[in-house]
Amino acid sequence: xxxxxxxxxxxxxxxxxxxxxxxxxxxxxxxxxxxxxxxxxxxxxxxxxxxxxxxxxxxxxxxxxxxxxxxxxxxxxxxxxxxxxxxxxxxxxxxxxxxxxxxx
Amino acid sequence: xxxxxxxxxxxxxxxxxxxxxxxxxxxxxxxxxxxxxxxxxxxxxxxxxxxxxxxxxxxxxxxxxxxxxxxxxxxxxxxxxxxxxxxxxxxxxxxxxxxxxxxxxxxxxxxxxxxxxxxxxxxxxxxxxxxxxxxxxxxxxxxxxxxxxxxxxxxxxxxxxxxxxxxxxxxxxxxxxxxxxxxxxxxxxxxxxxxxxxxxxxxxxxxxxxxxxxxxxxxxxxxxxxxxxxxxxxxxxxxxxxxxxxxxxxxxxx
Numbered sequence: 001x002x003x004x005x006x007x008x009x010x011x012x013x014x015x016x017x018x019x020x021x022x023x024x025x026x027x028x029x030x031x032x033x034x035x036x037x038x039x040x041x042x043x044x045x046x047x048x049x050x051x052x053x054x055x056x057x058x059x060x061x062x063x064x065x066x067x068x069x070x071x072x073x074x075x076x077x078x079x080x081x082x083x084x085x086x087x088x089x090x091x092x093x094x095x096x097x098x099x100x101x102x103x104x
Numbered sequence: 105x106x107x108x109x110x111x112x113x114x115x116x117x118x119x120x121x122x123x124x125x126x127x128x129x130x131x132x133x134x135x136x137x138x139x140x141x142x143x144x145x146x147x148x149x150x151x152x153x154x155x156x157x158x159x160x161x162x163x164x165x166x167x168x169x170x171x172x173x174x175x176x177x178x179x180x181x182x183x184x185x186x187x188x189x190x191x192x193x194x195x196x197x198x199x200x201x202x203x204x205x206x207x208x209x210x211x212x213x214x215x216x217x218x219x220x221x222x223x224x225x226x227x228x229x230x231x232x233x234x235x236x237x238x239x240x241x242x243x244x245x246x247x248x249x250x251x252x253x254x255x256x257x258x259x260x261x262x263x264x265x266x267x268x269x270x271x272x273x274x275x276x277x278x279x280x281x282x283x284x285x286x287x288x289x290x291x292x293x294x295x296x297x298x299x300x301x302x303x304x305x306x307x308x309x310x311x312x313x314x315x316x317x318x319x320x321x322x323x324x325x326x327x328x329x330x331x332x333x334x335x336x337x338x339x340x341x342x343x344x345x346x347x348x349x350x351x352x353x354x355x356x357x358x
Contacts, residue, residue: 007145010339019142020341027152029348032341041341073193 003095013039025099124170125227128163129213132234133175133202146234151351157191158237175202175209207310211301221294232289239335246329251291255324259331260284287331296322
C-alpha cells in the first residue's frame with residue numbers, strides 16, 4: 001500500500017467535498033490535509049510512534065504466516081514478486097520513518 | 105449496460121454456502137466523485153485492510169448470507185479485483201459495474217441476482233454502503249430477521265440533541281416527532297425488491313434510497329430496527345480516525 005492517498009472527503013472547515021491527502025505510517029493513519037483550506041487532522045507524533053512500534057511488532061510476528069499463505073495460494077507470483085518487494089522495502093521503511101518524525 | 109463479471113479465478117456458476125439463502129450487495133460505485141488521480145474513499149486503507157474489505161467482511165461472517173456482490177465503477181474493477189484477491193482470498197465475490205446513480209447501481213446488482221431470485225434461491229437481499237465499514241453483526245442479523253418476517257427493514261438511530269423548527273423559524277416540539285437517522289445495511293425480501301426496481305426502470309423512476317423504491321412500487325411498509333452509533337459512514341477525515349480507533353479497541357471484531 002502507498003503511504004499517501006488522495007481522496008475526496010468532506011471538510012469541516014471549508015465545507016463541501018475537497019481532495020484530501022491521507023498519510024499513513026505503515027498500517028496506521030497519521031494525518032489528513034484538505035487541499036482546499038489546508039485543514040489538518042493529525043495524530044500526535046509521540047503517540048503515533050508508540051502505536052507504530054506496537055504495530056511493527058505485530059507485523060513482524062505475523063509475517064511468516066502471511067508469507068506462507070501467499071506461497072501456498074500463488075507460489076509463482078510470490079516467487080516473481082519477492083525480489084521487487086525486497087528491493088522497495090528500505091524505501092518503504094524510510095517513508096514510514098519520515099512520517100513518524102514529521103518530515104513526510 | 106456492462107455485463108457483470110465474476111471475480112475469482114476458477115469461479116464459475118453460483119457458489120453458495122449450504123443453507124445460506126440471503127445475498128449481500130455492497131455499493132462502492134458512488135462513494136465520492138473521481139477528481140484527477142484521486143481514488144474512491146472506499147479503497148482507503150483502514151487498520152490494515154481497505155474500507156471496502158471491512159464492509160464485505162461484515163457479510164462474510166454471517167453464515168446465512170451465501171452470495172456477495174460488490175458494485176464498483178468501471179475504472180475501479182481492476183483495483184477491486186486486486187484488493188479482493190489479497191484481502192479476501194478464497195471468498196467468492198461477484199464484481200458488478202455500477203451505474204451513474206445509486207439506484208442504477210442497485211438495479212444492476214439485482215439484475216445480476218435476478219435468476220436466483222426468480223428461482224426462489226435468494227430470500228432476502230441486503231444493501232450496504234461500502235463507506236460504512238463498522239456495521240456490527242447484531243445490526244445485520246436484526247435487519248435480516250425483520251425483513252424475513254415483515255418484508256423490509258432498515259437500521260436507524262433516533263435523532264438526539266435536535267429541535268424542530270416550524271415555518272416561522274420558531275422552535276417547535278411538533279416538527280421533530282418521529283425523525284430518525286437512517287443507516288445501512290438495509291434488508292428486503294428479494295421478490296418484491298426486484299419487482300420494484302423493474303417497475304421503476306419501466307417508469308424511468310430513480311429513487312433516492314432503496315426503501316423509497318420498494319415502498320412506492322410494492323407498497324411494503326419499511327420496518328425500522330435499532331441501528332448502532334458505531335456504524336458511521338466515512339465522510340469527514342475525522343471519521344477515518346474514529347473508525348480506526350473503533351476497530352482497534354474492539355479487537356477488529358464488531
